Amino acid sequence: MKTSLFTLMLSLSLILQLSSCEKHSRNVIQNYYDKGEFNGSVLVVNNGKTICDTTLGLSNIEKNIKLDKTTPFYIASLSKPFTAVSIMLLQQKGLLDYDDKASKYIDLPAYARNVSIRQLLTHTSGIRDYESIIHKKGLTNQEVLRWLSGENKLQFPSGSTFEYSNSGFIILSLIIEKISKQSYGAFLSEHIFVPLGMKNTWVYESASAHKNRATGYNKDKQPDDYSILTTGDGGIYSTPGDLYRFDQALRSFKLINKSNTDLMYTPAKLSDGKTSNYGFGWFIDESKGGKSVSHTGGLSGFRAIFWRDLKHNSCIIALTNQGDAFPVGDFLKDMKRTLE
Secondary structure, eight states, X not given: OHHHHHHHHHHHHHHHHHHHHHHHHHHHHHXXXXXXXXXXXXXXXXXXXXXXXXXXXXXXXXXTEEOOTTOOEEOGGGGXXXXXXXXXXXXXXXXXXXXXXXXXXXXXXXXXXXXXXXXXXXXXXXXXXXXXTOOOTTOOHHHHHHHHHHXXXXXXXXXXXXXXXXXXXXXXXXHHHHHHSSOXXXXXXXXXXXXXTOTXXXXXXXXXXXXXXXXXXXXXXXXXXXXXXXXXSSOEEEOHHHHHHHHHHHXXXXXXXXXXXXXXXXXXXXXXXXXXXXXXXXXXXXXXXXXEEEEEEEETTEEEEEEEETTTTEEEEEEESBGGGOOHHHHHHHHHHHTO
8 A cells, every 4th residue: 555655746846847837838838939049849758658749939930830749840960860870771771880981982083082980970081171161052962062172181190189070071972972872852862761660851952952841041031041962961951859869769679779879879089099079960968967968950041950879768859940039058058957
């Protein structure tokens, strides 16, 4: 009898705790929306329990189309974990090794021929990031590769420094295509999106762009839509619900095995013995409370957050199509407080 009473009291305590957490989360999100700083979709999970799954605002302002939970947003650099997992899937099939030179699979300029796949995954390659240099609508992977061929050296010796490089993840996308003999989008669809039931996730192609996707806007609600065609560093549209499916698949080793999962969350070791705070496609934060990993994305009128507490099976996913109105860091900090 005492055991049953204790169990009941514990259950009630957990329900009240979750209710309080849910109310706090919704209040934070509503506050950002009311201030005009957030228009989008949010999913919050605490200890395996969904405490908030909501959308606020419009998918298309001109047509007055409301957002719903199936509306895909451009996730920009949040595509990088998918690129990393794709490389790991190829490794598990014995089709590549992380210490292979990338030039084994695709043509690279002479200065980059000794860069390894591992160094591309961990942003330690020294290959220059194109994003702050090239500004062109319809930009493709091949155009970025041609631009890299016009460079004459690495920014630093490979493996010595962490420096974020979108160019490096474009090279990884080209390696995926070369080995699989599929487009980046087709490979991800066959090996990740379809098996996980990610029905509202796809890689953007201008000829077959989905009509129900969110349109991008700036803080003044002027159109600022996605307009380039690179993959590997970006290219994916998704929803919080689908990203949560990805989260759960990674936790249960449905896609990649435990040794690769551990490697994915291990900070890269630099040539001077120090470590970075990035593994294979994830930023890593280790504290006394455990390990969390995260990635953000931002381009044109889109911003994305994917934060995952590995110990407590908790995550925060937020996608917006009113990009520069959204204070990403402040929002994540406020939302993490609701889980404490």
